[in-house]
Each structure stands twice: as structure tokens, then as C-alpha cells.
Amino acid sequence: MALLIDMKRNGDSLTVSPEGRLDTSTAPNLDAQLRPVLSEGVKNLEIDLKALDYISSAGLRLLLSVQKIMSAQGNMVVRNVNESVMEVFQITGFTNLLTIE
Amino acid sequence: MSELKLAAMVENLEPLTAFIDEQLEAHNCSMKARTQLDIAIDELFTNIARYAYGTETGEAVVSVEFPDGFAEITFRDWGTPYNPLEHEDPDVTLSAEERGIGGLGIFIVKKTMDAVSYRYENGQNVLTIRRKL
Numbered sequence: 085m086a087l088l089i090d091m092k093r094n095g096d097s098l099t100v101s102p103e104g105r106l107d108t109s110t111a112p113n114l115d116a117q118l119r120p121v122l123s124e125g126v127k128n129l130e131i132d133l134k135a136l137d138y139i140s141s142a143g144l145r146l147l148l149s150v151q152k153i154m155s156a157q158g159n160m161v162v163r164n165v166n167e168s169v170m171e172v173f174q175i176t177g178f179t180n181l182l183t184i185e
Numbered sequence: 186m187s188e189l190k191l192a193a194m195v196e197n198l199e200p201l202t203a204f205i206d207e208q209l210e211a212h213n214c215s216m217k218a219r220t221q222l223d224i225a226i227d228e229l230f231t232n233i234a235r236y237a238y239g240t241e242t243g244e245a246v247v248s249v250e251f252p253d254g255f256a257e258i259t260f261r262d263w264g265t266p267y268n269p270l271e272h273e274d275p276d277v278t279l280s281a282e283e284r285g286i287g288g289l290g291i292f293i294v295k296k297t298m299d300a301v302s303y304r305y306e307n308g309q310n311v312l313t314i315r316r317k318l
Contacts, residue, residue, distance in 0.1 A: 107224075108231045109198050138220045140227040141290035151281050168220045175296045176289055177277025
């Protein structure tokens with residue numbers, strides 16, 4: 085039930101691709117890896133969810149707090165959302181909070 | 186019926202999910218139902234681990250049955266009586282800035298399960314979720 089996290093930095097842009105499950109067990113790990121990087125001048129954040137199997141509310145809370153950080157310092161897009169993750173976004177109204185492409 | 190007794194700690198979410206997934210696979214559960222059940226287990230077990238016993242660690246028993254083409258999972262704990270179904274639903278129309286962080290988990294459970302019920306009996310919180318396989 086692990087989460088693998090791939091991060092690619094290119095100037096002030098960052099692409100993060102979590103693979104696996106974003107839940108109570110794994111969200112703190114992503115949070116700890118992502119936050120320090122965001123504070124180093126990231127203006128464009130892309131979160132690529134093509135390899136994410138599912139997300140629980142712990143993952144949603146993390147996305148919400150990252151969205152707030154990025155709204156203040158640049159912008160954030162979420163890409164390649166699978167069906168089960170999209171369903172959770174729709175139920176919780178996150179389709180309106182996030183920019184999903 | 187299979188059941189697992191374990192310390193109600195967030196660290197035990199992984200072994201609990203593995204235990205349930207094994208049962209679901211043996212009953213040819215659809216991928217969609219399994220994903221939704223795994224999410225529900227995260228939300229409900231994490232609630233027990235964080236809140237049922239205050240700062241102490243208590244026990245939880247999780248059992249699974251398969252009546253009539255459904256998976257039925259029951260969570261029991263001996264902690265503070267608490268009915269999570271009474272938690273007010275979050276306002277999902279609010280903006281990022283206005284959003285609180287509470288109540289999302291149980292809301293997801295209510296929306297994705299076919300049935301969710303709570304009762305308090307014999308000093309136990311008993312919460313049951315039911316989802317078509």
C-alpha cells in the first residue's frame with residue numbers, strides 16, 4: 085500500500101507524480117516531501133495522477149492545503165485523473181476547487 | 186465470517202486493508218467496489234484510531250461477511266460512544282479558502298456505500314457498511 089513519489093523540477097515549474105494510494109498511511113509522506121520544495125520558489129505545480137490508484141479524505145486535505153499554497157504563489161493543475169479518483173473529487177466538490185485538465 | 190482484532194492505531198491501517206482485500210478477492214469483488222471499500226476502511230478505522238480512546242490506545246474488531254452478493258464490514262470499538270453518521274455533511278460548494286477540513290471522510294463513505302448503519306450496544310460502537318460486490 086505504498087506510495088511512490090516522482091518529482092521533476094524545471095526552473096520554477098515542478099511536476100509531481102504520486103503512484104499508488106494516497107491515504108492516511110501515505111499522505112504525511114507526500115506532505116513532508118512536497119512542502120519544502122514548494123517553498124523554494126515553485127510557481128507552476130503540475131500534479132500528474134495517472135498512476136494514482138485511489139485517494140481518501142487524507143489525500144484530499146493534502147491537495148487542499150497545497151492548492152492554498154499555490155494559489156498564493158503561482159498556479160496548480162491536476163492532470164490524468166482516473167475514474168475512481170474523479171468520483172471522489174466529484175462527491176466532495178473538489179472538481180470546483182482544483183484545476184483539472 | 187472472518188474477523189480481525191487489532192490495536193486501534195493508524196499504523197494498523199495497512200494490515201487491516203490487506204486482510205479485507207484478501208477476502209474481497211476471494212469473493213470476486215469488482216475493482217470499483219474494492220476501491221470504495223478500501224477508502225471507507227481508511228476513513229472509518231482512522232476515525233476510531235484517532236478519536237475513540239482519546240490519548241490511549243484501545244482495541245478494534247473488524248469483521249467481514251458476504252450476504253447475498255454484498256460485502257458487509259463491521260467495525261467495533263469500546264471507546265467513547267460516537268455516531269459519525271450524525272456529523273454534519275460538509276458544504277461541498279465552498280471555495281478552497283472557505284473550506285474546513287472536517288467531515289469529508291464520512292461523507293465519502295455515505296455517498297459510496299449502499300448502506301451505512303451505526304448502533305451502540307453492550308458498551309460498543311458498532312458501525313456497519315454494506316456494498317454490492
